Amino acid sequence: MDRKKRSESFLGMHFDFHAGKDQTGIGENCAPEVIGRMLDAVRPDYVQCDTKGHNGATSYPTKVGYQAKEIVADILKMWREETAKRGISLYAHHSGVWDNLAIEHNPSWAAVNEKGEPSKEKTSVFGPYVEKLLGPQLVEMATEYDLDGVWIDGDCWAVMPDYSEHAQNAYYAKTGKKPPKSNEEGYDDFLDFCRQGFRDYVARYISIVKEKAPSFEVASNWMYTSFAPEEVTLPLDFISGDYSPQNSVNTARFEAACLVRQGKPWDLMAWGFNIQHGYHCIKTLPQLCQEAAVVIAQGGGFQFYNAQKVGTVQEWAIPIWEKLAAFCREREDICHRAKPHAQVGIVYSTKAFYHNKKNLFTAYGCPVTGAVRGSLFAAQENQYSAEILMSHHLLSLTDDELARFGMLILPNVAAIEDEVKAKLLTYAQNGG
Template sequence: MPTSWYDTSFRKLFFDFHSAGAAVGLAARFDAERWAERVQEANAQAVSVFTKCGFGYSFYQKGTVRYQHPHLPAGLDMLEAQITALHKRGLRALGYYHTFNSEPIARDHPNWIERDADGKPRGLSICLLSPLLVEWMLPHVEEIVTNYAVDALFFDGTYAHSPCHCAACQTRFAEASGGLAVPKDKQDPAWPRFVAWKLAALQEVRQSVCDTIHRHRPEVVVAVNWAYTPRMPEVVPAGLGALVADIHPDDQVFEGSYLSSYWALLERPFDVMNAAFLQWWGDWGCKPALAMQQEVAPVLAHGGLTWVGYQMTHEFDVAPAVMGELGKTLAFVREREPLLVGAESVPHVAVLHSTEANHPQEEVAFFVNEGSARGAHRLLTESMIPHHLVHEQTLRERLPEFGAVFLPDQRYLQPELVPALAEWVEAGGVLVATALTGTLDDDHRDTGRFALEGLLGIRYEGVYDQSHAYFEVTDTRLTPGTLDMPHLAEAKFAFARPVAEDVECLARLRKAYLRSDGQSLLRWSPVGEDSGYPAITLRPVGKGWAAYFAGDPFRAYQAKNQWNLKHVVANLLRLTLPDPPVEVEAPAWLEVVVRRQSAASAPDGGERLLVHLVNQHGDRPVDGNYRCTEQIVPVQGVVVRLRSEARPSRVTLEPAGAVPEWEHERGVTTVHVPAVDIHTVVAVAA
């Protein structure tokens, strides 16, 4: 059930109002009352209000900490006027606070500006680890929440993203590391330690911000752009009220789906902020509403909220045509809200995306390499297999609810997770580990063994030294849908020898051909000799199964579209999980998301299972430009099968409420869905 107003704030709009000090004519068209009316007419429940823009300026009168924009009309308090007008209409005011840059800070406090390795200022970029935080930023935040009735505060840029060589960072890192200097590049031996230190330091910054706000106003919802996403997979702290990211513009349908699959089980309301721009922020074009509806559909399917972004002119205006398309998008959301209230995700397949992923890579970085996570989401989505990306805490807490768990090259496994997985497999779970999973210790050093050796029944004997190798599938149960040939995979491969008698070899690991000089034939090489090791193994353990891929098929699929591996993985899952709770057949793939709605929230007062079908197909640019769908290609003749002993009392297709052709026989309910345009939900009432 909802715990705050934010949980049901399904329809939000965001408008950038970044205004350089040289922006004249500022707010010339500002009319708070009319603006609030326009927001309401666009079907929004909440909208952004700027408390500090990307150039470091604020647009309000109260207080003394802020830097007021030099061209703000005399006496005008834009923040107060907007909040008052919005609240009068029952709309929420979502404060925006930028922490990347500041013109006035760079002018007045150059020692608070980030520095590069040569000690030169990095433009207007402010350092949150300098005295700025305590001496200026926290007092500024306090000034805002004590003087203005913002309902939420959304911080942009408040995470570790680059090294800084300012005096404060040099001093603080030296104190924390026993005298080490901030590394000048990633080749410095101190780089991994520095990354870990800065990630932790920014966690403390975010906590300080939350504490400052909630000391005065505990009801304010705090969110941080891009924090706690798959590129920064940290455990969400208690003070953070919502998760938000303004997703990248190349394909906002996929990006929204991917991010939502990770956030859906983190027990926070979450916004995937797509944008109306044809490109991204600062572009004055506008997508058609159809494109934005397709972008928000997977977010809604996973239980997320919508927050659509656009750009305000310096005069404080948005073209009526743009507002019209935004209004159509939010009307699409409003129509589906009865399916969202009181619904929760139904776990089926988990993909571990470790909170330690920053550290055990070949190249330690502030943002993790998401190749395996993205590849897993693509592969499973296109196989119409419901799934969630999860970190260790979620996996440990909800492990019994999952039928299968993938560990895609998760090189560090928390010690307590290993026995938990073994016990879960014994009880009937399906575990699939890949590549070098479980080969690092707590200090991220190679142990020379698999932590899951006893469960998988294989022994780690080294790493193949080439960038690619081949899966040669020998078990015909894994070959349906694939070509009869070895499958190239660009990924790290491990040599793993079976040591348990009950281990089956389902595929051989073939090396890549090398010339006499030890190089690939061309950029890649054709298939070479057998390595002497399996590429895929399978072992029965108790009531469950433990499988192993010597190379990570998810990374290989993401890197080179190795579609054969998609079918191999799906076939393995069908072999080991032959009776999934939901199966979908369609002439083209649909994203399948399963949720359960409580009886208290369902319209007829009975619990119902909701099978979301999301159509990601449509016309796409062929020149490498960003996706902007103008026409949807409907997927027709869809069949959904659900396993349930009891016959459902009612089956409908939502949000239209149509009654489809369906039957229940031998514990299986079969529903025939004529067509899926963008988003259709099969609602099955108990």
């Protein structure tokens, strides 16, 4: 049966469990008939299943790299067989930059902080990790398991300023200098260098897998979202992110607004549970429907994340998932790939976002992101349709197109592009 590309997909399910190297019993209670019954009830367009979490151990029997201690059954093979029978696409949940075991076995692959301390978690994007491990694993999943694509986790939000030998050599080759530390002149330029190193790393793994499997689709979790509010320059096939399990409706409506104009198929993932006092508490159906609504109302796809300990599907939750899917499908014809007509535009300046930033990407703790988010909510809660205009969105609009916005809001920022400033002044002079 034909399977949908991500650009055609509306509803998905996500299962991962970040297997540890000493984990046992993977697949022992996983039955193909249960997977099949769940797929028949929910009918997703695609599934994302666990292949490798941040610990670095694969949950399938890999010929490349390092697998968990005990794999009783090949759950990846089960998922592929059951999804293929039904024409449902299958994507891997696979950790990228963050790979503990890769570093444990190959210490020279680690990123290093400015104190000279190697990370035990984060690989260097300037090192051989892509060519030696990540790329070959993607090829393995594409060719040996016939997967349709991958959702790379632990990527842009995990990458760190890097002083490893790999990074220092690359920086010296480009500038003829040693990398500056955070209190030294030129640090902002060094961070930009590291950001470009990350982009180049993503391009490398895309190139490796697509050379062997051209139709294999790739997303780097949170790249080109609020975490990296910039123009899409990498050949990613879709944009995606899993938003916070708490305050989820607000986070979802903000993140969706950031993606509307990015020019790529996009979706957002709800966590199907909260985490309170260390316990996973399954969300109710109304909560999940609210989260889905604010995503699909802005034209995006929606997926939801379900706990999957040792690869086992939670049968008792299938009726909840079935009703959630029905809620989404009832609105698919109207919502999917629809374009919002906004009355208010909120300016999200790329220069402002990166100004004096101490990490590479991510919106966590960023005052600019907080101001943009608050401005969006203020407009929406006063009954205005609003969307986010990143710098490249704003600059791509003609003066007549910009005039269609009854209001543009520029949150409090410490820096802004000269071109964006000029565009906003022209908008105001024209009566905006």
